[in-house]
Amino acid sequence: MTSKLTLDQATEVISAAKAKAAELGQPMNIAVVDDGGHLVAFVRMDGAIKASIDISTRKAQTSVMMNAPTSALTDLVQPGAELYGLGQLSGGMVTFGGGVLLKVKEEVVGAVGVSAGSVVEDISVAVAGAEAL
Amino acid sequence: MTSKLTLDQATEVISAAKAKAAELGQPMNIAVVDDGGHLVAFVRMDGAIKASIDISTRKAQTSVMMNAPTSALTDLVQPGAELYGLGQLSGGMVTFGGGVLLKVKEEVVGAVGVSAGSVVEDISVAVAGAEAL
Amino acid sequence: MTSKLTLDQATEVISAAKAKAAELGQPMNIAVVDDGGHLVAFVRMDGAIKASIDISTRKAQTSVMMNAPTSALTDLVQPGAELYGLGQLSGGMVTFGGGVLLKVKEEVVGAVGVSAGSVVEDISVAVAGAEAL
Amino acid sequence: MTSKLTLDQATEVISAAKAKAAELGQPMNIAVVDDGGHLVAFVRMDGAIKASIDISTRKAQTSVMMNAPTSALTDLVQPGAELYGLGQLSGGMVTFGGGVLLKVKEEVVGAVGVSAGSVVEDISVAVAGAEAL
Numbered sequence A, B, C, D: 001m002t003s004k005l006t007l008d009q010a011t012e013v014i015s016a017a018k019a020k021a022a023e024l025g026q027p028m029n030i031a032v033v034d035d036g037g038h039l040v041a042f043v044r045m046d047g048a049i050k051a052s053i054d055i056s057t058r059k060a061q062t063s064v065m066m067n068a069p070t071s072a073l074t075d076l077v078q079p080g081a082e083l084y085g086l087g088q089l090s091g092g093m094v095t096f097g098g099g100v101l102l103k104v105k106e107e108v109v110g111a112v113g114v115s116a117g118s119v120v121e122d123i124s125v126a127v128a129g130a131e132a133l
Helices: A006-024 A051-066 A119-132 B007-024 B051-066 B119-130 C009-022 C049-066 C119-130 D006-024 D051-066 D121-131
Strands: A029-034 A041-045 A099-104 A107-115 B029-034 B039-044 B099-104 B107-115 C029-034 C039-044 C097-106 C107-115 D030-036 D038-046 D099-104 D107-115
Touching: A006 A041, A006 A099, A006 A107, A006 A119, A029 A051, A029 A119, A041 A051, A041 D006, A051 A099, A051 A107, A051 B051, A099 A119, A099 B051, B007 B029, B007 B099, B007 B107, B007 B119, B007 C039, B007 D038, B029 B119, B039 B051, B039 C009, B039 C107, B039 D051, B051 B099, B051 B107, B099 B119, B099 C119, B107 B119, B119 C039, C009 C029, C009 C039, C009 C097, C009 C107, C009 C119, C029 C049, C029 C119, C039 C049, C049 C097, C049 C107, C097 C119, C107 C119, D006 D038, D006 D051, D006 D099, D006 D107, D006 D121, D030 D051, D030 D121, D038 D051, D051 D099, D051 D107, D099 D121, D107 D121
Parallel strands: none
Antiparallel strands: A029 A041, A029 A107, A041 D038, A099 A107, B029 B039, B029 B107, B039 C039, B099 B107, C029 C039, C029 C107, C097 C107, D030 D038, D030 D107, D099 D107
C-alpha cells in the first residue's frame, strides 16, 4: 500500500520548488501526487491564490494520467486540434503547463503540479521540484 | 435484462481491437458498451495511459448517445459551428475519434471506444474491433 | 507507468471469478483495479444487473483506498458506529462485502470487486478471483 | 489574499501531528486549512490509507464550516437526531472525530483534520497538532 514515492521524497520536491518560487518572488501552490494520482504532500505559500489549490493538484494528477507534462497538451487541445475537449475528461484535466512527472531511475513515481504564477513561472518551479529527485 | 450484445461478442470485439493495437505497437484502453451505453467489457493494455480509461468509455457511450462515430462530431463542435458546447452535455461526451458503433445485421447493439494513441490509431483500433462482429 | 498488476493477471482474476459465478448460477459484474484504484479489466456477464457496473468498480476501488476488504467496513458504518457516514467520502465508497484486495507475495497490487448477487455470493466470487493470483 | 494562518504555522501543526502519529505507530493523513476551509498544507505519511486524503481534508473543512470539532457532530447526525442527514450537505461533511479548530489567541484561524487510524487516534493526533499553535 506504500507508494513508490515516499513522503521524504515528496518533501524534497516541495522544498526545491519553494526555493525556486522564493527566488522568483512568486508565492505558489505546490502539489505532489504518487503514480496513481493520489496526493502525498501539498503546500500553499503565503499569498498564493486559492484557485491554484485545485489547479496545482489537477496539474500533477493530469501528468500522471497522461504520462506527460501538462505543457505537452496545450497545442493538442486548441480548437481544431486533435484533442479539442480533452480538458473536461478523466475528471477534469489541466492542459497548460505546470505539471511535471517525477522520475527515479527513469521510472515514473508520481508528479508535481505548481500553480499561481504565469505558466512560464509555474513550469520553472515544477521543473526545479522534479530535479530534486 | 440481458443486452442484445453478449459478453462473448464484446470479448470478440476486444480481442480484435487488442490484436490491431499490438500490430500498431500502441497499448490501448478498450471499452465496449451495450445499446444503453452501459459497460459490458473493458481492458487496459499494459502501459496504456490512465486518462484513457475514462476517455475510451465515454467514446463508446458518446457513440451510442449520438448514434454515430465520435469522429463525426469533431467538426460540429468547433467554435462557431452548430453544436459548439456539445461535449459538456449528456454527462460529458467525447468529440474526437475513437468511438464506433457496433452493429449486427445493420442493427446497433452497442459501441466500442478506444483511447491512448493518436486519434488515427484510436479509430483504426476501434474499427478493427467493430469489424469482428 | 505500467501497473504492478498486468492485464494478464487481471484476466486470470476475472476468469477465476467468472468460473465461480457460473458455478453459483449467478451472473456478475467483475472489476479489477490497480493499486491506485484505476480500472484494468471489467466484464459484465450476460444477465447481470446494470447498477452493479458502478458498484463492482467502487468495491474494488474502496478496497484499495481503505487497504481492506469492503466487508470489513459494514459494522463500522452503522448508525452509532465509529465511521457512520464513511460511505459518502473519498468519492463514494461501498461499505458492504464484495471488494477484496489482490496480493502478490504479500504486496497489494490492486483489488477485485464483484456485484450482482447476494453479498455472500459476491464475496465468494471475489475471493475466488483473488485466489487466482 | 494572505490567510490569517501562515504556511509556517501550518507546518508547525503538521510537524506536531506527525510526531504524535509516529509515537502511536499509526501513519496518518494530515490536512491543515485556513479559516475559509482552503487547504494550506497536507502530508500523507508512508503507509497511510489513500481514502483518508479526502477524509482528513474534509474533517478540517467541516470544522471550519461548523465552527466546531467534527466529534461534536457525531451524536447530532444519528438516525432520529436533530441533524440527521447533515453529512451530505455543504459539499459533504465528515461527522466523526478527527477535525479540530486551530486558534491563535482565542481566534479561529483554520482547522486540522487527521485520518487513517481509529477515531480516538485521529482525534489525539489532531489535538496534538492544534496545540502546537
